[in-house]
Amino acid sequence: MYLIGVIGSQKATEQAKNIAYEVGKLIALNNFVLVCGGLDGVMEAASKGAFEHGGLTVGILPDKDKKNANPYIKIPIASGMGYARNFCIVQSADCLIAIEGSYGTLNEISAALNLQKTVIGIECSWNIEGMKFANSPQEAIELAKKFIFS
Numbered sequence: 001m002y003l004i005g006v007i008g009s010q011k012a013t014e015q016a017k018n019i020a021y022e023v024g025k026l027i028a029l030n031n032f033v034l035v036c037g038g039l040d041g042v043m044e045a046a047s048k049g050a051f052e053h054g055g056l057t058v059g060i061l062p063d064k065d066k067k068n069a070n071p072y073i074k075i076p077i078a079s080g081m082g083y084a085r086n087f088c089i090v091q092s093a094d095c096l097i098a099i100e101g102s103y104g105t106l107n108e109i110s111a112a113l114n115l116q117k118t119v120i121g122i123e124c125s126w127n128i129e130g131m132k133f134a135n136s137p138q139e140a141i142e143l144a145k146k147f148i149f150s
Contacts, residue, residue, distance in 0.1 A: 001033055002032050002033065002094045002095075002148050003032065003033045003034075003035045003058070003092055003093050003094050004027050004032045004033070004034060004035070004093060004094065004095050004096070004097060004144055004148075005034075005035045005036065005089050005090065005092065005093030005095070005096040005097070005108075005112075006020060006023055006024065006027075006034060006035075006036045006042065006043065006046040006096070006097050006099065007036065007037070007042070007086075007089065007096055007097070007098050007099070007101060007104075007105050007108045007109070008020060008041065008042030008043070008046075008098060008099035008100045008101045008105055008124075009041050009042055009099075009100040009101050009102055009105065009125075010037075010039055010040050010041040010042070010043065010102075010104075011040075011041055011102075012041035012042045012045065012099070012100055013100065015123065016041070016042055016045075016099050016100040016123060017041065017042065017044075017045035018045070019099050019122055019123060019137055020041075020042040020043075020045035020046040020049065020099050021045045021046065021048055021049035022049060022137035022138075023046050023049065023097055023099065023122070023137045023140060023141070024045065024046035024047060024048065024049025024050035024051075024053075024055065024057075025049035025050065025052070025053045025055075025137075026049075026137055026138065026140075026141040027046070027049075027050050027055055027141070028049070028050040028051075028053035028054055028055025028056075029053055029055075030141060030145065032055075032144075033055070033056045033057075033058060034046060034047060034050040034055055034056070034057045034058065035057075035058045035059075035060065035089055035092050035093055036057075036058075036059055036060075036089065037059065037060060037061070037062065037085065037086070037089060037104075038058075038059020038060060038061045038068075038069040038070060038073050038076055038077075039059070039061070039062075039068070039069075039070060040070060042099045042100060042101070043059070043070065044070040044072065046099075047059065047070055047072035047073055048070075048072045050072070051072035051073075051074070052072075056074055056075070057072055057073050057074045057075070058073070058074070058075045058077065058092075059073035059075070059076050059077065060077045060079055060085050060088050060089050060092070061076060061077060061078050061079055061085065062079060062080075062081065062082050062083065062085050063078065063079075063080060063082075064078050064079075064080040065078055066078045083104060083107065086104060086107050086108045086111065087111050089108060090108050090111040090112045090115065090117065091115070093112070093117065094117075094148050095117065095118045095119075095120070095144045095147055095148050096108065096109075096112050096117060096118070096119045096120070097119075097120045097121075097122065097134075097140050097144065098119055098120070098121045098122070098124045098126070098131075099121075099122050099123060099124065100123055100124065100125050101124060101125045101126060102125065105124075105125065105126065106125075106126050106128075109126055109128055109131065110128070113128065113130045113131070118132060118143075118144070118147040118148075119131045119132065120132045120133065120134050120140045120143050120144060121133045121134070122134050122135070122136070122137065122140050132147075
């Protein structure tokens with residue numbers, strides 16, 4: 001079972017939410033597990049896409065209350081670790097897809113690249129050496145499959 005991490009802004013634009021929904025949908029349709037921070041914005045949109053298409057969704061929450069997970073998270077993990085939970089998301093994922101994002105996303109990208117994990121950006125706020133980029137959710141999933149199965 002392979003996990004794809006979806007990382008991005010909690011205060012996402014509608015465009016980012018639409019992209020995230022499609023990414024989540026494709027994660028589910030390709031039989032991957034979605035792992036994310038479990039909250040709003042990009043995380044919720046991706047979770048909704050996966051959830052509505054029969055996928056398994058895991059949210060690693062920053063606080064101690066599982067009830068704070070968005071309604072599309074099937075497995076909420078209440079870490080109580082704040083932003084340090086970002087490292088748990090990165091460590092758990094076999095590949096990560098970054099959509100928009102602020103400093104929390106930057107933190108996750110940096111951690112992933114330090115761990116030599118593949119990070120694929122779509123409309124990503126950050127362009128960091130070592131990242132890969134896709135122009136669509138479909139291209140992002142194809143890249144993820146290429147790196148996971150190589």
